[in-house]
Amino acid sequence: MMSFCQYFLCFAIFSFIGWAYETVYYSIQQRKFVNSGFLSTCFCPIYGMGAMLDLILLGWIENPLILFFAGMVVTCSLEYFVSWLLETLFHKRWWDYTGWPGNINGRVCLIGGIAFGTFTVALIKLIAPVTIDMIDSVSLPALHIMTCVIAFVMIADTVKTVKCMDSSKLWYVEKQAEFMDELRNGRCVGLVKKIKDTFRR
Template sequence: MDLLNLAEQVVLWWMCYSCIGWVWETGLNLVLKHKWVDRGALNGPICPIYGNGALLVILLLHDVTNPVALFLGSGVIACTLEYVVSWQYERLFRIRLWDYTDKPFNVNGRVYLNGFLAFGAGATLIKLVVQPGLAHLTAAMPQPWLHIAAWGLLAVAFVDWLISTMGMADMDNRLARLGEDVKAGRLEAIDKANSDMAEANVRMEQRLAQAQRSARDRLDQARDRIDDAILDIRAVGRKGEAAALDRLTGEHVRRALSRQQIRLLRAFPSLRSSARRELTDRIHKLLER
């Protein structure tokens, strides 16, 4: 077997395991949440992290046959890969696609025990049961079909990866612009409160001028009204940003973000922007409706 032939087979293995990962993630979400959500990080029906993890186990543990050793080694490889990918996403795109902070036995919210167990068991099954049959199948493919399948699928995956990466890179900019809209909404709320206070003062003065009361009564009423208005303005200043986030609508989000970015937010309920966590929390609530 020449090197090119082996490389083309590896591409097919990677694509197969990436598709299996997508089916697993999407099917599990459907079973647990009774809701169809495309759980892939790319636009196509693949989860590359599963393909990468499977290949790493196959290549690095190729001579390991003991199930226990394979399970432990696979779990370590898979969790290391997941940790690195999570860190890279946050460093490059300023977003976390997943966050296990609230899970027991997690490491910086990027990996946790259940993932180790699931990936370890799944990779062990793949290495001992699935891979021998898949390798036999790809080795038996006629050369022309192997060339077409490997290079065709690789080209499609690369284009998908490029488009998806551009969308992720643009997400932080779009969230920043959406955050500016939220800030503008907060300032509008404060301006409205100031305007309301001014109108209240005018009405107060008119009533005081017409009222036939003592100077002390008029002064006390004015002082009480002004104190109440000041308290209202301070409350608006403290709650302005939360109020602005509450006024953010799903329609506004759909106008501000691309279809791919909205799909990612739906696919990863724990996706958060490093710089705009409250904003992404609000967007998730809107998209869940």
């Protein structure tokens, strides 16, 4: 059975992977570096939480199809809750799927659910075993030190972010909302051109 420190490092790794994915995605979209997510450091906790919920609640499921649909339910439930929580606390939406097929109050949508379900299968069957083996190879003292350092960084960043919700983060939220509107209205051709132009630079 995994220890708390091992679970926490898994959470941190998946939070980093989520941050890297979103940062690359939105940096290409904006043609400049965009530090994605709620925090200022290189962690996007919603991805870490989603991955850990999948591991803890669904890790026992063998059938990929059942795992896919169960993953959709778990991760979309988390996404809906986090969207509601952030909007309640900060009166801003970090994402809005209004107008997308199968959306529920603009907080989750069918396409996102399919993506999350697919990721859940990949996570349980491929990514998590490799990650856990890697963490198992870390010595106990190093594991404790890494856990303490990362936990301190995350907690300090969360406190700072909540106390100093600055215009740069709100700018990111507004730009993300504009991009969602483009996708919703089918204006994706310009986006594809922007991405191609970015890679030509």
